[in-house]
Amino acid sequence: MKKKLFYIVCLLFSVDGLLAQEIEEKEEVKEKRHRVSVVLGHSYLNLGYELGNKDVLSIPSFGLDYEYWFKKKWGIGVFSDVELISSKESEELHGGVIDRRYPVVITLDALWNPVEHLEFVLGPGVIFENGEVKDLIRIGLEYDLNIGHHWDVAPSFFYDHATDGISNLSIGIGIGKSF
Numbered sequence: 001m002k003k004k005l006f007y008i009v010c011l012l013f014s015v016d017g018l019l020a021q022e023i024e025e026k027e028e029v030k031e032k033r034h035r036v037s038v039v040l041g042h043s044y045l046n047l048g049y050e051l052g053n054k055d056v057l058s059i060p061s062f063g064l065d066y067e068y069w070f071k072k073k074w075g076i077g078v079f080s081d082v083e084l085i086s087s088k089e090s091e092e093l094h095g096g097v098i099d100r101r102y103p104v105v106i107t108l109d110a111l112w113n114p115v116e117h118l119e120f121v122l123g124p125g126v127i128f129e130n131g132e133v134k135d136l137i138r139i140g141l142e143y144d145l146n147i148g149h150h151w152d153v154a155p156s157f158f159y160d161h162a163t164d165g166i167s168n169l170s171i172g173i174g175i176g177k178s179f
Helices: 001-028
Strands: 034-048 054-067 074-083 105-116 118-129 134-144 145-148 151-162 167-178
Touching: 001 118, 034 074, 034 145, 054 105, 054 167, 074 118, 118 151
Parallel strands: none
Antiparallel strands: 034 054, 034 167, 054 074, 074 105, 105 118, 118 134, 134 151, 145 151, 151 167
């Protein structure tokens, strides 16, 4: 009888271990894998410290982001921003005019979620501006605050550095939907 009881207890513990492993594997994937958000923000454009210019231009911006989470903590995203400035609105700084016409920034980013709600963003991108294409690298943070029914509000902070030496800080707030 003791042998049968021992085998039953061992069997129960092994089944419990298998069930716990299955639950852990299911938790590795996010419940909702896709997320789309609309972002309103402000970009602060460094006009090139390397060139001796220490001015910063403040520009309103609008963004549309898409994220795909293939694991609970890892995803990939396409982030796009349009800076709402045209040559008519450009400011004269240090005797020069900044000629910008609605530049569009698109990045393909790796997403890492080390703790719940906090995302780190890193990836390459391009700026389409005045008929030119410039490369850039983006690094940033987002903090998703759930507001119910898979909707969230996400403050964000990004730093973009373009190959022409001009860097950009973006602060924004996004409204997102996961599905």
